[in-house]
Amino acid sequence: MSSSIPSEWLQQHFNLEEVGPAYHQLYRLICRAILEGKFPAGTRLPSSRDLAGDLGIARNTVLQVYGQLADEGYVRAGVGQGTYVEDISQDLVEPADEASDSSQEPDRRAPLAGTPHGLSRRGRNVMNHLGFSNRQTGAFMPGIPDVREFPLKVWSRIQNRQWRAGPWDLMRYAPAGGYGPLRQAISDYLGSARSVRSTARQVVMTTGIHQGIDVAARLLCDDGDVVWIEEPAYWGIRNLLSSSGLRVVPIRVDDEGICPGAAELAHPPRLIVVAPSHQYPLGMVMSLARRRMLLDYARQVSCWIIEDDYDSEFRYGNRPLPSLQGMDDADRVLYAGSFSKTLFPGLRVGFLVVPDVLANHFANAIAELYREGNMMSHSVLAEFIREGHFGAHIRRVRKRYAERRECLIEEIHRHFGSGLGIVGDRSGLHLVLALPEGVEDAMVVRDALDQKVITRPLSAYYLNRGHARPGLLLGYAGVTPEEIRPAFSALAGVLDHYL
Numbered sequence: 001m002s003s004s005i006p007s008e009w010l011q012q013h014f015n016l017e018e019v020g021p022a023y024h025q026l027y028r029l030i031c032r033a034i035l036e037g038k039f040p041a042g043t044r045l046p047s048s049r050d051l052a053g054d055l056g057i058a059r060n061t062v063l064q065v066y067g068q069l070a071d072e073g074y075v076r077a078g079v080g081q082g083t084y085v086e087d088i089s090q091d092l093v094e095p096a097d098e099a100s101d102s103s104q105e106p107d108r109r110a111p112l113a114g115t116p117h118g119l120s121r122r123g124r125n126v127m128n129h130l131g132f133s134n135r136q137t138g139a140f141m142p143g144i145p146d147v148r149e150f151p152l153k154v155w156s157r158i159q160n161r162q163w164r165a166g167p168w169d170l171m172r173y174a175p176a177g178g179y180g181p182l183r184q185a186i187s188d189y190l191g192s193a194r195s196v197r198s199t200a201r202q203v204v205m206t207t208g209i210h211q212g213i214d215v216a217a218r219l220l221c222d223d224g225d226v227v228w229i230e231e232p233a234y235w236g237i238r239n240l241l242s243s244s245g246l247r248v249v250p251i252r253v254d255d256e257g258i259c260p261g262a263a264e265l266a267h268p269p270r271l272i273v274v275a276p277s278h279q280y281p282l283g284m285v286m287s288l289a290r291r292r293m294l295l296d297y298a299r300q301v302s303c304w305i306i307e308d309d310y311d312s313e314f315r316y317g318n319r320p321l322p323s324l325q326g327m328d329d330a331d332r333v334l335y336a337g338s339f340s341k342t343l344f345p346g347l348r349v350g351f352l353v354v355p356d357v358l359a360n361h362f363a364n365a366i367a368e369l370y371r372e373g374n375m376m377s378h379s380v381l382a383e384f385i386r387e388g389h390f391g392a393h394i395r396r397v398r399k400r401y402a403e404r405r406e407c408l409i410e411e412i413h414r415h416f417g418s419g420l421g422i423v424g425d426r427s428g429l430h431l432v433l434a435l436p437e438g439v440e441d442a443m444v445v446r447d448a449l450d451q452k453v454i455t456r457p458l459s460a461y462y463l464n465r466g467h468a469r470p471g472l473l474l475g476y477a478g479v480t481p482e483e484i485r486p487a488f489s490a491l492a493g494v495l496d497h498y499l
């Protein structure tokens with residue numbers, strides 16, 4: 001490959017406006033291109049001077065990135081001889097496809113060469129798959145509730161009351177499992193709202209679903225154990241599981257949810273992570289038949305299921321199905337919940353509901369590993385739920401989000417008629433705008449960002465890019481109709497170039 005091809009590709013994908021140092025972005029882009037085979041072994045990278053000129057960044061930045069890539073074994077560089085991509089095929093693993101035998105799958109890890117800047121293979125793996133964004137506001141950032149709707153006055157009234165009472169006990173480390181009254185309030189709420197069967201003892205406080213899944217992976221799995229995730233899935237959980245040393249196997253989803261084939265069922269995993277109430281990001285609800293199949297399977301092969309119930313409170317018209325946990329008679333399900341979407345993400349309060357036999361272990365492990373606290377917020381939250389403000393808040397924002405969802409759908413129809421499919425719009429905080437096969441959704445996202453419109457490419461949520469469908473995730477919950485309309489017009493202008 002001539003060096004003009006990497007240069008063109010990097011110019012297309014590099015975004016000077018992205019938050020964070022240019023160095024990190026360029027490093028990630030080149031790694032990704034090498035790992036995904038876009039820059040195969042032997043490809044000559046542009047000279048540092050040319051690339052710096054093409055991208056509008058300092059030459060030193062490019063030199064630094066090339067130096068790191070050479071340290072890590074991605075490229076080889078000789079003085080005056082150019083920089084060439086190394087052959088890393090030995091160290092890479094193809095993502096599993098539906099028919100593959102997961103027990104035969106080799107280690108899914110980053111290239112073996114080098115130990116750059118002290119990072120472990122695990123650490124490099126995390127860095128190579130970063131999905132988080134520092135952008136937290138604006139149309140159409142997905143997964144973000146409207147924090148401006150939060151009832152600050154009610155919250156601060158309860159908080160002031162707690163502070164005045166001299167909350168010395170709340171200022172210490174939390175007891176194992178977390179603040180008792182909040183565990184009880186959550187258990188009561190989940191019983192009526194989500195058909196979750198629990199006692200307060202089974203509710204273990206976490207800082208969110210991320211931490212819940214992290215601790216479950218540590219306590220229930222060993223290095224190299226297989227974990228099934230849905231394909232596509234939320235990148236955060238995927239990265240978390242693979243950085244815990246697990247072999248992450250993507251299992252395709254159909255209209256009824258996760259759909260393992262015979263070859264996959266023949267090789268049981270240790271853990272299955274699903275979002276049955278609202279698959280992320282496609283948004284379908286797992287059917288009752290599929291729920292029963294999954295529970296029967298978990299009982300037969302003695303594997304664990306984590307039910308990620310991150311935003312089930314927001315549904316527009318369709319009836320909620322009971323939680324998977326509520327249907328589980330064999331104690332195989334751990335229910336992971338969070339207040340990130342219902343209240344606000346920065347609160348960092350979540351919980352796990354674990355089978356009774358695991359309750360003490362989980363409570364003790366979290367106290368031991370993370371030394372939890374934050375009981376002031378926990379005690380305010382317990383009162384907030386108990387006094388009925390939580391239920392009232394959900395009812396109020398659900399109405400708001402329903403109006404915003406309708407506004408976005410109207411805009412889509414106004415611009416494109418029924419030419420583009422809308423997927424997963426009946427619940428949650430976002431919908432997916434399907435794009436025709438062959439459209440590079442990542443390019444659309446980049447061009448949209450030039451117009452100050454934020455979206456995420458659906459293809460990025462697939463581990464096996466061969467199965468990826470193009471589309472755009474459009475979050476509507478955090479933006480008003482007045483913000484949605486001009487932003488969608490700008491996005492439509494970008495899309496017109498691709499359709």
Ligand SMILES: Cc1ncc(COP(=O)(O)O)c(C=O)c1O
Nearest residue numbers: 143208209210234280310338340
């Ligand atoms: C599917 C899914 N699960 C879990 C989370 C994160 O949950 P938490 O903020 O509680 O860690 C997210 C965040 O967007 C998500 O999309």
